[in-house]
Amino acid sequence: MAGEGVKLFGTWASPFVLRVTLALKLKGIEYEYIEEDLSNKSPLLLQYNPVYEKVPVLVYGQKPVAESLVIFEFIEETWKHNPILPEDPYERAMARFWAKFAEEKCLPAIFNAFCKLGEEQEKFVKEAKENLRTLEEGLKGKKFFGGETMGFADVFAGWIPFWVRVMEEIMGIKIVEEESLPLISQWFEDILDFDIVKESLPPRDKLIAHLKAFRERVHGSSA
Ligand SMILES: N[C@@H](CCC(=O)N[C@@H](CS)C(=O)NCC(=O)O)C(=O)O
Known part of the structure; x- marks a missing residue:
């Protein structure tokens, strides 16, 4: 095109x-x-x-x-072909609602869980889990927020699966577990298995090194 x-x-x-x-x-x-x-x-x-x-x-x-x-x-x-937002105004509103929720509630909680330590970190890990639990509402009965394929909220929150898995590895703490967040866990799998996502992600080792260094800088500057 x-x-x-x-x-x-x-x-x-x-x-x-x-x-x-x-x-x-x-x-x-x-x-x-x-x-x-x-x-x-x-x-x-x-x-x-x-x-x-x-x-x-x-x-x-x-x-x-x-x-x-x-x-x-x-x-x-x-470019109006292959629309990413749904045609129906209510569905559009819902797509925007969940994208906004992921941005305003999930992003800061995940980011703070990654950057903080001790009790503060525990607080943000809990908050991230709770907010992701709420985000599951937008996935009920669907594979993606957009339905059978990726939609607006999937595009907006599409970084979460890869970044959270890498952050969990660095922190040694799990945020998304299958038992407590079954829909988000499955969505992680489906997003990470989506061809366009797979070919767009940075190399995992490179991101691990980058985020580790970032975290150390944050801790160093707050010490
Ligand atoms: N609200 C912006 C955020 C963009 C953003 O934070 N970009 C970062 C990279 S992840 C950046 O360019 N940072 C450079 C800087 O802060 O000087 C958006 O949604 O595009």
């Missing part, structure tokens, strides 16, 4: 970039990927996203769009 002049500025370890990658691939839009070094941002990135100076940035015909949610909406509205 023609995606003439589509460029994605990203970085390999970013869950936010993964979302945009998944949306582009689900639509079958060809694009050029430009890897950014966030410790030495390119002049082009600063020019394209002067407000946040972050990736992802999508550039289409010289016009830059920043922020993963905004980029997603732009992709969905520009």
Whole structure:
């Protein structure tokens, strides 16, 4: 599918970039990927996203769009084939609701569980489990949040399975267990088995090393 002049500025370890990658691939839009070094941002990135100076940035015909949610909406509205959001307005609202819940409730709890230690960590592990339990509501009777295939909430929360499994390994603590979170556990399997996801994930060892170093920096700076 023609995606003439589509460029994605990203970085390999970013869950936010993964979302945009998944949306582009689900639509079958060809694009050029430009890897950014966030410790030495390119002049082009600063020019394209002067407000946040972050990736992802999508550039289409010289016009830059920043922020993963905004980029997603732009992709969905520009290329209308293979819609990722459902047609029915109520279903659309539900897809947005669960994507927002995953972003606002699951992401911070998972991130804090990974970064904190001791009692604080225990508190956030519990919170992450509870919030993922709530997220299971959106999966009831379905394989994906989008139904039989990946939809908007799957694209938005699609980083969680791979990142959480890696974080669990680093922490030596399980957040998602089959007995307590059966639907999320199965969704993890299904997302990780989805071809477009598989080909878009970073190498596991590289992510482990990256997140370990990140965690050590966080602990070092709070010591
Ligand atoms: N709200 C943004 C978050 C993007 C974001 O945090 N990107 C990180 C990489 S994971 C970044 O570019 N960080 C560079 C910086 O903070 O200077 C989105 O949804 O796109």
